[in-house]
Amino acid sequence: MSQNMQQWMRATFYKTNKVPGTARKLLEQQLLVLAFEPGPAWLLEGDNQEGHVPCPDDAQVPDRLFLHIGHCNYSTWHFVGMRMNVSEEHEEFRDMDSGCNVLQVAVTPPELAPEGYDHGVVSDLEFMAKMDLTRSWKVKGHMISLSEKHWQHLDASSQVVPLLDVQLSDLEGQDVFWVWRGSVYEADQRSRQAAKKTKQRGRGEKRKAAGPADKKKAKKPKPAEPAGSADVADEGTAQHAAESLDIETIGELLDPYGERAHGSEDEQPDAQEPNDPSAELDERPMEVHPAGGIGSWSDDEEACPNTPERVPSEASMDDFMDHLLQQGSEAVEADEDVRPKPHDAGASPAGELAAEAADAPNPARGSGDDAATERPDRAPFRKSEFQLTCGKLRYYAHTNTLIAICDNPAHDDCRKERSLLAHPRSKGRGTLGGQGRPLGALVHWLRSQFEYDTHQKHMKCKGSKAERLQARECYIIFFRKDKFEKAHVKRFKTLVEDILDWLAANHSPRSMTSLMLEECSPLFAEEWQQTCKQRRGAQAASLQAPQRWQVQSSKIRQELGVGQSTQLWTSHPDLKLAGVPENARVKEVLDLAVYGYLGSDLACQLLAGRQAADAEALKSMCSELFTDISQNPYRKTFTRKNGHAPCMTTATSFYCHSRDRMVLPVEMLYFQGHDLRMKIPSQMPRSSLQSLAGQGICLPVLATLVFCLQNTDSLPV
Structure with a gap:
């Protein structure tokens, strides 16, 4: 069936x-x-x-x-x-x-x-x-x-x-x-089909199983010809795989699952022999063939072989576009090419035989230094496709290009291409604002496809700036009107509030400083040594700071009422700033964090009586201050007086003011609830560990949302 x-x-x-x-x-x-x-x-x-x-x-x-x-x-x-x-x-x-x-x-x-x-x-x-x-x-x-x-x-x-x-x-x-x-009728039809095929093959002779033909004794390769004949290709080697198989065996290899071309005589499923007891209908539970899994229709559409409804000419336009996007490459390897390779699992015997023929010695190539060196395999061509309600967007990673494909059937092969790279003559995003950010323009172009009756008119469509910005907006809707009611939204809000109240009543927040390693422990010495070793290259590359942060710093200092050149924290002689990069921007971020944490009044008093403010007193005042030095000053990513710390990202680099040193990546994991029993691979870079800590900070938030949505969902499935 x-x-x-x-x-x-x-x-x-x-x-x-x-x-x-x-x-x-x-x-x-x-x-x-x-x-x-x-x-x-x-x-x-x-x-x-x-x-x-x-x-x-x-x-x-x-x-x-x-x-x-x-x-x-x-x-x-x-x-x-x-x-x-x-x-x-x-x-x-x-x-x-x-x-x-x-x-x-x-x-x-x-x-x-x-x-x-x-x-x-x-x-x-x-x-x-x-x-x-x-x-x-x-x-x-x-x-x-x-x-x-x-x-x-x-x-x-x-x-x-x-x-x-x-x-x-x-x-x-x-x-x-x-x-x-019906089972009786279907079994009879299959028996007739099997008898018809047997008669065509001749007097009950069973055809050979699908597989490689008997191996013939390989002839010794002829010695290379002198100059002039080395450039002649050996056609016999290339055709060895096809000639060694009979016609029916090749047919089985090309169609291993019996899926013949539509309208052919063998379109019905293969049946058993008439005398075979397995010809009766097998009503045992069906099993999915390993090659017939259920996957994404878009991926399988690209990967399926050329059937009568998808002739090779259909992929010509995609192959042509891929060829244009691969300028400088030697060959085009489109995603539609799914020919089995010898090392792939489940490769057919035809693929193995073709691989043997390709690896066979070619006398025309010669040997020694005169033989041409084989070029290494090119990196696989990758593209990502996103299906929208108004069309498709394809992203080509190697050229950093987006292609919008129109779905209007009246427009013949309507598509528009834009680069995600800024213009080479543009010194900043403000000069040519649209360069490198084409998503809004492409999405608006797709949405307006039915407003134009021809392909030429649609290609000339250019939306206004407001329309392009509106097309870039992305909304995440948790409560769809067709799925939830107003009572569900209220219940969701009540659940979130109850969870927060329970956490506040049963779990008192711990100090972030108490979760850090002591400087005298062997574990700290090992982690500190590896982290500093890997940060040296990054510090050397970041010595030249951009100019944007200086404008931001000047505005913040004016708002706080402190001098433009005062450095309350970084210029103190008793503070070592262990692990902090020698970067003017980073030092400015630390000073502004201290001003913002203490307040402008207290900061001005400390600046006026500089001699009275020693290092230990400053550390005591900033005992719970953590500053993220990876961000610019205007983001103000430092701990507030109420104890709320900035959310970690994959680039977060915390500086602890009370310890006068940078926070280790492993300590950032301790902030999230991990303990000393956590095992870290020795070959894992500390930058990857730091990125992992930034990614894991979102898990509690997502878990809370999923839990609440699960308890408010009214659908039975």
Whole structure:
């Protein structure tokens, strides 16, 4: 049944020259719902006659089964979906305006589902394994209605979904496909197909298994010819792999899963021999083939081989664009090229044989110093594709380029390319503000595709600055109106407040200084030595500070009322500033942090009576002050008087004023709750450890959000 389903999907959900058909668009937009309707099993007499075969459970006719296709693999045509049933509370009605029937389906809640019901997301094999194969099954397509008047206005959970009939086939009147005609009929058809193939091969002779042919004794390579003949290619070596296989073996290698071209004589699935007892229908639980997993449809679309609906000419435009983006490279290795390599797992015998032929000695190449050196393999060509509601965005890492691809079918191959690099003659972002930041312009260009009727007019579209900035805005919506109600939002707020109150009542915050290592411990000496060794190169490269921070520093000093050249902390003779880079910007950040932490009044008093302020007194006043020296002064990334410390990032470098030294990366992990039992690999750079600490700071926040959202979600799945 799975093979019949794949055969139908391959012929229905096709693409022609990269242009998807109507059925393919519904499948890609996740608007397709398949209805499986049972019927009586077919008789063996005739090809198109329906007959009733008595069954023990004849009175229990199964209902129609609905499956919402959510994810499809376009190379193996396996898919996953959500099981749905006809809503008992909402009946089918007819839309008088459009003249179509609107079917109401819903997801059965877990508490109301019968025993053995496939609840939630299931694969196609899991779904078909529980179908009654003694009956016939036909499949019909429905699409989710996008009309607001078809939806239930009083149902905010969107559990009831309206469906409309849709014509998936290109032929009129053929909107139903018999995916299964009964176990007896299917077994008989497969036996006939097997007998027909056996007769074509000749008197029951079994064909050879798919695999490499018998190895012939390799001839010794001829010695290299003198000058002049060394440039002639040996065609016999290149054709050795193809000549050593017979015709049927090559056919098996090219089609290992029996998926022949559409319309050919061998399109039906391969059957067993007539006398083979395994020819009877195997009703054991189905298993997914290792090569037929369920993956991303976009990745498999790129990786699938050229089928009749995806001829090689379809990829010509993408290959051409990739070739233009790889100027200076020797060869183009497009993502569509998925030929098996000898070292890949599951490589076919044809790939291994081709590799042996490629590695075979070539007499024309010669030997010694006269032989041409082989060029090393080029780095793999990488690109990332993002599917938007208005089109696609492709990012090419090696050229740092974005390409927007328009989805308007009226525009023939409409795309626009922009670089993420600033203009070489631009000294700053203010000179040419659009250079290097094309995301807003490209997204606005995609959104306006349906405002222009031709490709040429759309290419000339240029939005205003306000429209480009608006297109760059990104919103994260936790509470969608179609999924949550106002009561859920209130409950979420109450949960967050209760968690914060419980933490405040049961956990008193610890001082960050108490979590640091003592300078006399051996662990501190080891970590300090490794950290300082790795920071020397970074300090030498950062001696020349930018000029922007000086303007920021001048404004902050004017606001605080302190002199422009005063240095209360960094100029003190008794402070060592251990581990701090010799950088004027860093020292200015430390001084401004002390002024902001102590306040302008106390800072001015200390500056006026400089002799009375010794180093220990300053350390005592700044006992809980931590400053992030990786940021510019205007960010003010230092601890406040209430004890709130700045959030760590992957570039955070803390300086502890009470210890007069930089905070170790391992101590930043201690701030997050790790203890001395944590094991750190010896070969791990301390910069990676520092970045890890910056990434881990978001985990408690995300965990709180996920926990609260889980407790406010009203959907059963």
